[in-house]
Amino acid sequence: MDVIAYILWGVITLGPLIAYGIYTALRGEPRRADKPTTGTPSPSSGAATS
C-alpha cells in the first residue's frame, strides 16, 4: 500500500510536467484560436465595398 502511495505521488508530481513537455516539444502548445473581431471591416482588409 505504501508503494502505491509513493508511485501515485511521483506520477502526480512529475507526470504532467514530463508529458506536457514532450507534447509541446513535438507539436507545440495547443491554443484556442482568437475570436474573430466583429464590426465593419477596414478598407485595407480587402473586403469588397461598393
Next chain:
Amino acid sequence: MSSNDAPAVNDTPREARVVRSQGFFTPIRISRMAVLIALSVVGAFIKIPTPIGSPALDSVPAYFATMMKKWDWKEAGIIAILARLLAAATEGFPLGLPVQVALAFGNASWVAVVVRVVRLRFGYIAAIVATEVWAVVITLASPAMLMFALGVPLEAAFAMGIASLPALLVAAGIAAVLGAAAARAVQNTPLSK
C-alpha cells in the same frame, strides 16, 4: 591594425543582432519572471494556517503567468518552482528540503500544465474550477509525502492530508482568482505580448 581585421559586429544591422540573440530567455522574459518571482516572495508572507504547514499566496504570480495566453508555459513553471522554494525558505523548509523540491515540481505541474491547458481550452472560470479540483487530487497524493517526511503510517498521513484540504482549497482558490483577474486586466495590453 587595418580596418579589415576589425570584427564585423558594427557592420551588422542592429535588428539582425537582436534576432540572433532570441531564445527562450529573452531579456523581457527574464525581466518579467524576476518581477513575478519577487512578488511571489511577498505573497509568501500572506499565510493560511493548516496542520501540516501554511499554504500562502506565493503562487499568485505563477497563476498570473499561466493565465497569460501568449506567454510560455515553461515561464509559469519556473516561477511556480522558485516561488514554492522561496516561500519554503522563508519558513525554514518545513518537512525538509527534498519534500519542498518535490512540492515545487508538483506546484509547477499543477499551475503551469493542468491549469494552463484548461485556461487555453476553456477560459478563466474553468481554470479556476480546475484549480480546486486539482487541489483534491494533490490531497490524494500527499500521504506519501507525509510518510516520507514524518515517518507516520499511511492512515495518519491521509488524515493529515484531509485536514489540510480546506485551507489548501481556500489558498488555491484565492490565488487562482487573483491571478485570473490580473491576467484578464492586462490581456489586451502590450504587457501580454
